[in-house]
Amino acid sequence: MLKTSLVFNAVVALALMASVAQAAPDASTSVTVAGFSHIKSVGGIDEYRLDANGLTVLLKPDHSAPVVTFQVTYRVGSRNEVTGTTGATHILEHLMFKGSEHYSQAAGNGVDQYLGKMGAHFNATTWLDRTNYYATLGRDGLEGYIAIEADRMRNLWLHEADRQAEMTVVRNEYERFENDPGAALQAEVWATAFQAQPYHHNTLGWKSDIERVPIEKLRQFYDTFYWPDNAIVSLIGDVDPAKGLALVKHYYGAIPHSPRPIPEIYTEEPLQSGARRLTLKRAGELGAIEIAWKGPSGRDADLPALTVLGSILSVGDNSRLYRALVDKSLATSANANIEPDHDPGLFEATAGLAPGATHEQVEKAILAEIGKVQRDGVTGEEVKRAISQYRAQRAYGRDGTAGIAGELNEWIATGDWTLFVTQIDKIAHVTPADVQRVAQKYLNEDQSTTGWFVPTVEKRT
Numbered sequence: 001m002l003k004t005s006l007v008f009n010a011v012v013a014l015a016l017m018a019s020v021a022q023a024a025p026d027a028s029t030s031v032t033v034a035g036f037s038h039i040k041s042v043g044g045i046d047e048y049r050l051d052a053n054g055l056t057v058l059l060k061p062d063h064s065a066p067v068v069t070f071q072v073t074y075r076v077g078s079r080n081e082v083t084g085t086t087g088a089t090h091i092l093e094h095l096m097f098k099g100s101e102h103y104s105q106a107a108g109n110g111v112d113q114y115l116g117k118m119g120a121h122f123n124a125t126t127w128l129d130r131t132n133y134y135a136t137l138g139r140d141g142l143e144g145y146i147a148i149e150a151d152r153m154r155n156l157w158l159h160e161a162d163r164q165a166e167m168t169v170v171r172n173e174y175e176r177f178e179n180d181p182g183a184a185l186q187a188e189v190w191a192t193a194f195q196a197q198p199y200h201h202n203t204l205g206w207k208s209d210i211e212r213v214p215i216e217k218l219r220q221f222y223d224t225f226y227w228p229d230n231a232i233v234s235l236i237g238d239v240d241p242a243k244g245l246a247l248v249k250h251y252y253g254a255i256p257h258s259p260r261p262i263p264e265i266y267t268e269e270p271l272q273s274g275a276r277r278l279t280l281k282r283a284g285e286l287g288a289i290e291i292a293w294k295g296p297s298g299r300d301a302d303l304p305a306l307t308v309l310g311s312i313l314s315v316g317d318n319s320r321l322y323r324a325l326v327d328k329s330l331a332t333s334a335n336a337n338i339e340p341d342h343d344p345g346l347f348e349a350t351a352g353l354a355p356g357a358t359h360e361q362v363e364k365a366i367l368a369e370i371g372k373v374q375r376d377g378v379t380g381e382e383v384k385r386a387i388s389q390y391r392a393q394r395a396y397g398r399d400g401t402a403g404i405a406g407e408l409n410e411w412i413a414t415g416d417w418t419l420f421v422t423q424i425d426k427i428a429h430v431t432p433a434d435v436q437r438v439a440q441k442y443l444n445e446d447q448s449t450t451g452w453f454v455p456t457v458e459k460r461t
Contacts, residue, residue, distance in 0.1 A: 033245040042418045068235065072153075076130070091166060095162055096133065181280075278451045292346040303340060304427045347443065
């Protein structure tokens with residue numbers, strides 16, 4: 001969740017109107033194209049399935065500008081990794097740019113070369129539940145990009161020399177991550193909170209796996225998950241629906257579905273039966289603290305109320321943790337939120353300690369604010385403000401086809417893309433009683449994991 005400050009009422013009002021317009025279910029723009037089944041229409045987005053191989057296509061026309069975002073989301077992330085292949089999803093994401101059978105730098109038509117020539121904005125990201133590849137470009141360049149994405153779905157080059165080169169890049173990312181106190185502490189908290197469920201593993205993987213994973217393991221990983229029936233294509237922007245679907249069918253239609261069922265994750269985290277604590281000591285200047293509680297999945301009916309709770313606690317200068325920590329010079333920053341994950345995740349409260357403040361003071365203050373919500377509840381005005389903030393964030397975040405694709409990608413990862421449309425309405429119906437109820441239900445000590453980052457000073461000789 002983004003941490004934002006309160007903005008002028010007029011700006012918020014405009015954002016609210018834009019958000020409501022975005023979320024409102026509008027008339028279906030579905031078309032009939034041979035080879036596709038229309039599955040459903042929600043909020044101006046049409047879902048299709050390519051009959052030949054099970055590829056899902058989400059299509060949202062927007063002719064306000066002559067640009068289009070094409071995105072491929074694979075249902076694979078760090079939750080699909082095991083010991084020995086942690087970080088494989090991320091390394092594979094890097095290798096996806098090294099070339100495929102028909103498109104490569106050597107041939108002069110590699111993905112970077114093509115998209116650079118088109119003036120496109122493009123990237124790829126890996127997270128817990130998904131990997132996505134996307135580009136925003138002029139509509140005239142769409143077909144070429146679809147061709148490249150389709151080719152590297154099944155015809156990727158996987159060479160040991162490329163693995164070696166990208167391994168050093170990924171290892172540098174890992175080392176930068178480890179040198180960030182807040183990020184390193186969060187990774188330690190998740191690894192402690194989850195003992196069985198694969199959210200235990202950081203998305204970047206463990207350093208030894210990054211360095212030593214054989215290219216054969218990466219090939220096996222690729223051959224397990226990179227299939228059309230494990231992917232969702234999103235087409236958003238200035239595209240004619242029938243022509244867009246025809247392009248997808250032309251380039252993806254000949255790819256077979258996976259020869260074996262895509263492996264499902266069936267491991268569930270056992271019930272936690274007591275509070276967990278950890279201390280992370282590394283070089284640094286200021287301390288940090290995180291308290292995390294086991295929460296529900298992104299599809300759960302309680303997620304909206306927990307989202308509102310996070311906003312009441314930490315969004316804006318009037319939020320409870322800001323007043324209790326930042327205003328009192330105990331912390332330089334404070335945040336609380338829960339992200340919508342595919343499996344049950346964590347509600348996290350974090351704070352960066354101010355100079356002179358102690359971990360004990362900050363932890364006590366965070367728990368005191370949580371306790372007040374559990375005991376006394378929240379006000380209607382606080383809930384109303386949190387709902388307005390959420391709507392404004394969604395409106396700003398969905399500015400342009402790339403913003404829409406980015407947020408849609410995260411809801412795809414939860415297992416229900418329609419929440420992109422319906423979650424705003426669910427948030428709008430949260431009541432003060434809902435917020436107090438979820439605080440009492442989830443934020444209890446036995447389901448908590450508390451981490452302290454304690455900076456150390458290297459001794460000079």
